[in-house]
Amino acid sequence: MxxxxxxxxxxxxxxxxxxxxxxxxxxxxxxxxxxxxxxxxxxxxxxxxxxxxxxxLVKSRRGQGLYRQRVKAIERACRITHVDNPDHLIASHCKPWRHCSNEERLDGENGLMLTPSIDHLFDRGFISFEDSGRLLVSPVADQTSLAKMAIEINETVNVGVFSSGQREYLDFHRNDIFLESR
Structure with missing residues:
Protein backbone atom coordinates (compact mmCIF):
# COMPACT_ATOMS: atom_id res chain seq x y z
CA MET A 1 0.00 0.00 0.00
CA LEU A 57 -23.45 32.68 -17.70
CA VAL A 58 -23.23 35.29 -20.43
CA LYS A 59 -26.18 36.74 -22.29
CA SER A 60 -24.83 37.87 -25.65
CA ARG A 61 -26.29 40.34 -28.10
CA ARG A 62 -27.16 38.63 -31.35
CA GLY A 63 -26.80 40.67 -34.51
CA GLN A 64 -24.07 43.02 -33.26
CA GLY A 65 -21.95 42.41 -36.37
CA LEU A 66 -24.88 43.19 -38.64
CA TYR A 67 -25.68 46.30 -36.61
CA ARG A 68 -22.08 47.51 -36.92
CA GLN A 69 -22.15 47.01 -40.71
CA ARG A 70 -25.37 48.98 -40.96
CA VAL A 71 -24.01 51.86 -38.88
CA LYS A 72 -20.75 51.90 -40.90
CA ALA A 73 -22.79 52.24 -44.09
CA ILE A 74 -24.16 55.54 -42.72
CA GLU A 75 -21.34 56.81 -40.48
CA ARG A 76 -17.78 56.54 -41.80
CA ALA A 77 -15.92 58.19 -38.90
CA CYS A 78 -16.29 59.51 -35.36
CA ARG A 79 -18.11 62.82 -35.68
CA ILE A 80 -16.04 64.44 -32.93
CA THR A 81 -12.51 63.05 -33.35
CA HIS A 82 -12.75 62.32 -37.10
CA VAL A 83 -11.01 58.97 -36.58
CA ASP A 84 -12.05 56.79 -39.53
CA ASN A 85 -10.15 53.55 -38.88
CA PRO A 86 -12.86 50.94 -38.12
CA ASP A 87 -10.49 49.17 -35.70
CA HIS A 88 -10.73 52.19 -33.42
CA LEU A 89 -14.46 52.80 -33.66
CA ILE A 90 -17.46 51.49 -31.74
CA ALA A 91 -20.96 51.29 -33.21
CA SER A 92 -22.75 53.14 -30.43
CA HIS A 93 -26.53 53.06 -29.96
CA CYS A 94 -28.33 56.42 -29.70
CA LYS A 95 -31.32 54.68 -28.14
CA PRO A 96 -29.73 52.09 -25.82
CA TRP A 97 -30.17 48.37 -26.51
CA ARG A 98 -32.16 47.85 -23.30
CA HIS A 99 -34.81 50.36 -24.43
CA CYS A 100 -35.09 49.10 -28.03
CA SER A 101 -37.39 46.73 -29.86
CA ASN A 102 -35.65 43.97 -31.82
CA GLU A 103 -35.87 46.05 -35.01
CA GLU A 104 -34.48 49.19 -33.36
CA ARG A 105 -31.54 47.25 -31.93
CA LEU A 106 -30.27 46.44 -35.42
CA ASP A 107 -31.31 49.67 -37.18
CA GLY A 108 -28.22 51.43 -38.54
CA GLU A 109 -29.98 54.79 -38.09
CA ASN A 110 -29.84 54.12 -34.33
CA GLY A 111 -26.09 54.38 -34.28
CA LEU A 112 -22.99 56.51 -34.52
CA MET A 113 -19.43 55.34 -35.07
CA LEU A 114 -17.50 56.74 -32.11
CA THR A 115 -14.05 56.34 -30.61
CA PRO A 116 -14.09 54.56 -27.22
CA SER A 117 -13.75 57.69 -25.07
CA ILE A 118 -16.46 59.53 -27.03
CA ASP A 119 -18.65 56.41 -26.90
CA HIS A 120 -18.24 56.37 -23.11
CA LEU A 121 -19.34 60.00 -22.82
CA PHE A 122 -22.29 59.48 -25.19
CA ASP A 123 -23.37 56.20 -23.59
CA ARG A 124 -23.35 57.70 -20.08
CA GLY A 125 -25.18 60.86 -21.10
CA PHE A 126 -22.30 63.31 -20.69
CA ILE A 127 -22.67 64.44 -24.32
CA SER A 128 -25.43 64.39 -26.91
CA PHE A 129 -26.30 66.14 -30.16
CA GLU A 130 -29.00 68.47 -31.39
CA ASP A 131 -30.72 67.53 -34.65
CA SER A 132 -28.64 70.22 -36.38
CA GLY A 133 -25.42 68.51 -35.28
CA ARG A 134 -24.50 70.89 -32.46
CA LEU A 135 -22.66 69.10 -29.68
CA LEU A 136 -24.38 69.25 -26.29
CA VAL A 137 -22.21 68.92 -23.19
CA SER A 138 -23.81 68.02 -19.88
CA PRO A 139 -23.16 70.29 -16.90
CA VAL A 140 -22.56 67.07 -14.95
CA ALA A 141 -19.55 66.16 -17.13
CA ASP A 142 -16.11 66.76 -15.65
CA GLN A 143 -14.77 69.75 -17.57
CA THR A 144 -11.11 68.87 -17.00
CA SER A 145 -11.57 65.36 -18.38
CA LEU A 146 -13.46 66.70 -21.40
CA ALA A 147 -10.64 69.13 -22.14
CA LYS A 148 -8.11 66.28 -21.96
CA MET A 149 -10.25 64.39 -24.49
CA ALA A 150 -10.06 67.44 -26.80
CA ILE A 151 -13.75 68.29 -26.44
CA GLU A 152 -14.18 72.04 -26.79
CA ILE A 153 -16.42 73.06 -23.91
CA ASN A 154 -16.58 76.80 -24.55
CA GLU A 155 -16.94 76.61 -28.32
CA THR A 156 -19.93 75.73 -30.44
CA VAL A 157 -19.04 72.43 -32.06
CA ASN A 158 -21.14 71.22 -34.95
CA VAL A 159 -20.59 67.68 -36.16
CA GLY A 160 -22.85 67.88 -39.21
CA VAL A 161 -26.47 67.18 -39.97
CA PHE A 162 -28.08 63.86 -39.06
CA SER A 163 -30.53 61.83 -41.14
CA SER A 164 -34.23 61.84 -40.21
CA GLY A 165 -33.89 58.33 -38.72
CA GLN A 166 -30.90 59.38 -36.62
CA ARG A 167 -32.78 62.46 -35.42
CA GLU A 168 -35.57 60.27 -34.02
CA TYR A 169 -33.11 58.18 -32.02
CA LEU A 170 -31.14 61.25 -30.92
CA ASP A 171 -34.39 62.75 -29.61
CA PHE A 172 -34.69 59.73 -27.31
CA HIS A 173 -31.02 60.14 -26.29
CA ARG A 174 -31.46 63.82 -25.43
CA ASN A 175 -34.66 63.24 -23.43
CA ASP A 176 -33.82 59.98 -21.65
CA ILE A 177 -30.03 59.55 -21.53
CA PHE A 178 -28.46 63.02 -21.62
CA LEU A 179 -27.72 64.38 -18.14
CA GLU A 180 -29.05 67.94 -18.10
CA SER A 181 -28.46 68.88 -14.46
CA ARG A 182 -26.55 67.86 -11.39
Whole structure:
Protein backbone atom coordinates (compact mmCIF):
# COMPACT_ATOMS: atom_id res chain seq x y z
CA MET A 1 0.00 0.00 0.00
CA UNK A 2 1.44 3.43 -0.98
CA UNK A 3 2.42 5.80 1.81
CA UNK A 4 0.16 8.78 2.52
CA UNK A 5 -3.06 7.07 1.35
CA UNK A 6 -6.41 8.28 2.59
CA UNK A 7 -8.39 6.20 5.06
CA UNK A 8 -10.88 4.89 2.43
CA UNK A 9 -7.99 3.81 0.23
CA UNK A 10 -6.24 2.09 3.15
CA UNK A 11 -9.50 0.23 3.88
CA UNK A 12 -9.63 -0.96 0.28
CA UNK A 13 -6.11 -2.29 0.51
CA UNK A 14 -6.50 -3.91 3.90
CA UNK A 15 -9.86 -5.53 3.06
CA UNK A 16 -8.18 -7.15 0.02
CA UNK A 17 -11.03 -6.51 -2.33
CA UNK A 18 -10.45 -8.84 -5.27
CA UNK A 19 -10.66 -6.65 -8.37
CA UNK A 20 -9.35 -3.15 -8.92
CA UNK A 21 -12.71 -2.00 -10.38
CA UNK A 22 -14.39 -3.06 -7.14
CA UNK A 23 -11.73 -1.18 -5.17
CA UNK A 24 -12.42 1.96 -7.15
CA UNK A 25 -16.16 1.52 -6.68
CA UNK A 26 -15.78 1.13 -2.92
CA UNK A 27 -13.45 4.14 -2.78
CA UNK A 28 -15.88 6.29 -4.78
CA UNK A 29 -18.70 5.18 -2.49
CA UNK A 30 -16.66 6.13 0.59
CA UNK A 31 -15.83 9.56 -0.83
CA UNK A 32 -19.47 10.17 -1.82
CA UNK A 33 -20.68 9.09 1.62
CA UNK A 34 -18.14 11.39 3.29
CA UNK A 35 -19.23 14.30 1.04
CA UNK A 36 -22.91 13.73 1.80
CA UNK A 37 -22.16 13.70 5.52
CA UNK A 38 -20.47 17.10 5.24
CA UNK A 39 -23.00 18.64 2.80
CA UNK A 40 -26.31 16.82 3.17
CA UNK A 41 -28.56 17.21 0.12
CA UNK A 42 -25.81 18.67 -2.03
CA UNK A 43 -24.98 15.58 -4.07
CA UNK A 44 -21.51 15.24 -5.47
CA UNK A 45 -18.90 17.92 -4.87
CA UNK A 46 -18.38 20.45 -7.65
CA UNK A 47 -14.90 20.69 -9.11
CA UNK A 48 -12.74 23.30 -7.42
CA UNK A 49 -12.52 26.62 -9.25
CA UNK A 50 -9.29 28.56 -8.77
CA UNK A 51 -9.76 31.80 -6.85
CA UNK A 52 -8.64 33.87 -9.84
CA UNK A 53 -11.40 32.53 -12.08
CA UNK A 54 -15.16 32.25 -11.95
CA UNK A 55 -17.85 30.64 -14.03
CA UNK A 56 -20.35 33.00 -15.63
CA LEU A 57 -23.45 32.68 -17.70
CA VAL A 58 -23.23 35.29 -20.43
CA LYS A 59 -26.18 36.74 -22.29
CA SER A 60 -24.83 37.87 -25.65
CA ARG A 61 -26.29 40.34 -28.10
CA ARG A 62 -27.16 38.63 -31.35
CA GLY A 63 -26.80 40.67 -34.51
CA GLN A 64 -24.07 43.02 -33.26
CA GLY A 65 -21.95 42.41 -36.37
CA LEU A 66 -24.88 43.19 -38.64
CA TYR A 67 -25.68 46.30 -36.61
CA ARG A 68 -22.08 47.51 -36.92
CA GLN A 69 -22.15 47.01 -40.71
CA ARG A 70 -25.37 48.98 -40.96
CA VAL A 71 -24.01 51.86 -38.88
CA LYS A 72 -20.75 51.90 -40.90
CA ALA A 73 -22.79 52.24 -44.09
CA ILE A 74 -24.16 55.54 -42.72
CA GLU A 75 -21.34 56.81 -40.48
CA ARG A 76 -17.78 56.54 -41.80
CA ALA A 77 -15.92 58.19 -38.90
CA CYS A 78 -16.29 59.51 -35.36
CA ARG A 79 -18.11 62.82 -35.68
CA ILE A 80 -16.04 64.44 -32.93
CA THR A 81 -12.51 63.05 -33.35
CA HIS A 82 -12.75 62.32 -37.10
CA VAL A 83 -11.01 58.97 -36.58
CA ASP A 84 -12.05 56.79 -39.53
CA ASN A 85 -10.15 53.55 -38.88
CA PRO A 86 -12.86 50.94 -38.12
CA ASP A 87 -10.49 49.17 -35.70
CA HIS A 88 -10.73 52.19 -33.42
CA LEU A 89 -14.46 52.80 -33.66
CA ILE A 90 -17.46 51.49 -31.74
CA ALA A 91 -20.96 51.29 -33.21
CA SER A 92 -22.75 53.14 -30.43
CA HIS A 93 -26.53 53.06 -29.96
CA CYS A 94 -28.33 56.42 -29.70
CA LYS A 95 -31.32 54.68 -28.14
CA PRO A 96 -29.73 52.09 -25.82
CA TRP A 97 -30.17 48.37 -26.51
CA ARG A 98 -32.16 47.85 -23.30
CA HIS A 99 -34.81 50.36 -24.43
CA CYS A 100 -35.09 49.10 -28.03
CA SER A 101 -37.39 46.73 -29.86
CA ASN A 102 -35.65 43.97 -31.82
CA GLU A 103 -35.87 46.05 -35.01
CA GLU A 104 -34.48 49.19 -33.36
CA ARG A 105 -31.54 47.25 -31.93
CA LEU A 106 -30.27 46.44 -35.42
CA ASP A 107 -31.31 49.67 -37.18
CA GLY A 108 -28.22 51.43 -38.54
CA GLU A 109 -29.98 54.79 -38.09
CA ASN A 110 -29.84 54.12 -34.33
CA GLY A 111 -26.09 54.38 -34.28
CA LEU A 112 -22.99 56.51 -34.52
CA MET A 113 -19.43 55.34 -35.07
CA LEU A 114 -17.50 56.74 -32.11
CA THR A 115 -14.05 56.34 -30.61
CA PRO A 116 -14.09 54.56 -27.22
CA SER A 117 -13.75 57.69 -25.07
CA ILE A 118 -16.46 59.53 -27.03
CA ASP A 119 -18.65 56.41 -26.90
CA HIS A 120 -18.24 56.37 -23.11
CA LEU A 121 -19.34 60.00 -22.82
CA PHE A 122 -22.29 59.48 -25.19
CA ASP A 123 -23.37 56.20 -23.59
CA ARG A 124 -23.35 57.70 -20.08
CA GLY A 125 -25.18 60.86 -21.10
CA PHE A 126 -22.30 63.31 -20.69
CA ILE A 127 -22.67 64.44 -24.32
CA SER A 128 -25.43 64.39 -26.91
CA PHE A 129 -26.30 66.14 -30.16
CA GLU A 130 -29.00 68.47 -31.39
CA ASP A 131 -30.72 67.53 -34.65
CA SER A 132 -28.64 70.22 -36.38
CA GLY A 133 -25.42 68.51 -35.28
CA ARG A 134 -24.50 70.89 -32.46
CA LEU A 135 -22.66 69.10 -29.68
CA LEU A 136 -24.38 69.25 -26.29
CA VAL A 137 -22.21 68.92 -23.19
CA SER A 138 -23.81 68.02 -19.88
CA PRO A 139 -23.16 70.29 -16.90
CA VAL A 140 -22.56 67.07 -14.95
CA ALA A 141 -19.55 66.16 -17.13
CA ASP A 142 -16.11 66.76 -15.65
CA GLN A 143 -14.77 69.75 -17.57
CA THR A 144 -11.11 68.87 -17.00
CA SER A 145 -11.57 65.36 -18.38
CA LEU A 146 -13.46 66.70 -21.40
CA ALA A 147 -10.64 69.13 -22.14
CA LYS A 148 -8.11 66.28 -21.96
CA MET A 149 -10.25 64.39 -24.49
CA ALA A 150 -10.06 67.44 -26.80
CA ILE A 151 -13.75 68.29 -26.44
CA GLU A 152 -14.18 72.04 -26.79
CA ILE A 153 -16.42 73.06 -23.91
CA ASN A 154 -16.58 76.80 -24.55
CA GLU A 155 -16.94 76.61 -28.32
CA THR A 156 -19.93 75.73 -30.44
CA VAL A 157 -19.04 72.43 -32.06
CA ASN A 158 -21.14 71.22 -34.95
CA VAL A 159 -20.59 67.68 -36.16
CA GLY A 160 -22.85 67.88 -39.21
CA VAL A 161 -26.47 67.18 -39.97
CA PHE A 162 -28.08 63.86 -39.06
CA SER A 163 -30.53 61.83 -41.14
CA SER A 164 -34.23 61.84 -40.21
CA GLY A 165 -33.89 58.33 -38.72
CA GLN A 166 -30.90 59.38 -36.62
CA ARG A 167 -32.78 62.46 -35.42
CA GLU A 168 -35.57 60.27 -34.02
CA TYR A 169 -33.11 58.18 -32.02
CA LEU A 170 -31.14 61.25 -30.92
CA ASP A 171 -34.39 62.75 -29.61
CA PHE A 172 -34.69 59.73 -27.31
CA HIS A 173 -31.02 60.14 -26.29
CA ARG A 174 -31.46 63.82 -25.43
CA ASN A 175 -34.66 63.24 -23.43
CA ASP A 176 -33.82 59.98 -21.65
CA ILE A 177 -30.03 59.55 -21.53
CA PHE A 178 -28.46 63.02 -21.62
CA LEU A 179 -27.72 64.38 -18.14
CA GLU A 180 -29.05 67.94 -18.10
CA SER A 181 -28.46 68.88 -14.46
CA ARG A 182 -26.55 67.86 -11.39
Missing amino acids: PAGCSRPLRLCWTQRIPSSSTKISVMAGSVSAKWRSIWPGKGEPEPAIPRTEKTA
